[in-house]
Amino acid sequence: MDLDIAGRNAVVCASSRGLGKACAVELAKAGCTVVINGRDKTALEETAREIAGETGATVIPVVADVATADGQSRILAEVPYVDILVNNNGGPPYRDFRQVDREAQLQGLVNNMVSPIELVQAVIDGMVARRFGRIVNITSGSVKMPLAGLDLSSGARLGLTGFLAGVARSVAHANVTINFLLPGSFExxxxxxxxxxxxxxxxxxxxxxxxxxxxxxxxxxxGSPEEFGKACAFLCSAHAGYITGQNLLIDGGAYPGVL
Known part of the structure; x- marks a missing residue:
């Protein structure tokens, strides 16, 4: 399927490896200019060369911490405007909730709730003005099925989901969508x-x-990162304009609920 997004500018956060990288690969295959991001310069530059070599796309690596204002500014400055934003960041480590002090709680919220919201704030008005925008937030299957030890991650990502749910409805008229991908266990x-x-x-x-x-x-x-990336690319496509405010759980059926 032609996703009809060739020539679009995409920003994929935390994309030097793993699920973020898989999303960047599929968007590059679709013909997007892709800004990728990470904090490990060697790994990030190798990923950029790999994706560009495989797809022929323009891939721009930005070594930055997406949780900081400076990092966000440098990432967004690499393209004149953003058509597609994939929010992603590593979650807090497994930890008993009794050990999660105030500092850890605040950092978890910054990494997995505040930073994605700040990036949405930075790009969404331009998307509305151009009448095209796709925002995909990679959260976690733990948003629907909380796991002991991942309480901070679950809480922050659920907060992001709730915050952006209303925002999604407010911009849908302008062909701007906001959705969420909830990964289960991936390689x-x-x-x-x-x-x-x-x-x-x-x-x-x-x-x-x-x-x-x-x-x-x-x-x-x-799950394989490749199949996750393809799901992300579809939500970013021109064909997904009627899908917004949704949580797509990709977990091989692990979640036992109906909704």
């Missing part, structure tokens, strides 16, 4: 690190733990 470094840590803590082999985790998912596997 990323974060998942691998989590499995290794859990296996060590439980005193079991990581392969056995991986098999157990996959068995618990109705699809019987972890």
């Amino acid at each position: 990323t470094r974060r998942l691998t690190d989590g499995l290794n840590m859990a296996a060590l803590k439980q005193g079991v082999g990581v392969d056995a733990l991986r098999a157990e985790e996959e068995k618990a998912i109705p699809a019987k596997r972890f």
